[in-house]
Amino acid sequence: MSGAAARAFIQLALRHQALGFGSFTLKSGRRSPYFFNVGLLNAGATLAELGRLYAGxxxxxxxxxxxxxAPEGFMLLGLPYKGIPLAALACAAAAADERLRGADISYAYLRKEAKEHGEGGLLVGGExxxxxxxxxxxxxxxxxxxxxxxxxxxxxWRIKPLALLAAFDRLERTAPEDEDCASRLLARREEMDVISIATVxxxxxxxxxRQREEIERHLAEHGPAAV
Known part of the structure; x- marks a missing residue:
């Protein structure tokens, strides 16, 4: 992604306080001086911009x-829960992206629990x-x-994804003994591309x-030797 697009995403997140600063406990239990909450990007124009950044x-x-x-051969798969609306936004925005030439890329998402009525199952959307x-x-x-x-x-599902696309990569290790950040290790272990709109x-x-120094200290402890 170009530096301009990554900066546009960062500024969008900062403008709407989707990037917060202080002291946070992450899902992993790790303490962090900052936190990204995509749920705060929730107004119509903001969501449209986010969709364009994903599509870009x-x-x-x-x-x-x-x-x-042949972009028509792709499908965007949203993960529950936050990835579901993000995949829909990206899919809709992709239809308007000039480089994709109006390709009708489809999307689907996974439920966390199987539905036992109606169409049933865990997968919703395209095949x-x-x-x-x-x-x-x-x-x-x-x-x-x-x-x-x-x-x-x-x-x-016998699905082996080609790639993972996230909005933001924190560039942190999964475990202290890992030699690289989670995204790069995941790419190698799963034999897939792992990309993001922006990174830390x-x-x-x-x-x-002060904020920059706190995050750099956090990266020194939890990030790879070189990011």
């Missing part, structure tokens, strides 16, 4: 990887068979929950000195 990152990825010739799947999520931290989801996709490194130039 998708188009850039397909262009970079030489897959832009993934024969499509190249890009999983959509909001933030990448340790990647532990994502590994469980990817195993479920492989074992139950894109955030640092936008911060005051």
């Amino acid at each position: 990152r998708l188009a850039a990825y397909l262009e970079e990887s030489g897959q832009l010739a 993934p068979g024969g499509r190249r799947i890009i999983v959509i999520d909001d933030v990448l931290t340790t990647g532990k929950a994502l590994q469980i989801t990817l195993k479920h996709l492989r074992d139950v 490194r894109d955030l640092l130039p936008e911060l005051e000195e």
Whole structure:
């Protein structure tokens, strides 16, 4: 993604306080001086901009990887819960992205629990068979929950995603002994591309000195040797 697009995302998140600063306990139990909450990007115009940023990152990825010739063959898969509306936003915005040439990319999402009435099942939306799947999520931290989801996709749905697209990558290790950040380890272990609109490194130039120093200390403890 271009530096301009990453900066646009960071400024959008800062403007709506989706990036907060203080002392937070993450899902992993890790303490952090900052927190990303995509749920605070909830107004119509803001969501439209977020969708365009997702679609732009998708188009850039397909262009970079030489897959832009047939974008109709892709499906965006939203993970419960935050990834569900994000996948829908990205899918709708992709139809208006010039690089995707109005491609009718489809989307689907997974329920956490199977529905026993109506159409039933766990999968809602388009049929993934024969499509190249890009999983959509909001933030990448340790990647532990994502590994469980990817195993479920492989074992139950026989789906091996081509890529994961997140809005924000914190560039942190899953465990202290890991040699690299969760996103890069996940890419190697799962043999898939892991990409984001922006990373914590894109955030640092936008911060005051004290906030920047706190996050750099956090990265020194929980990030890889070089990010």
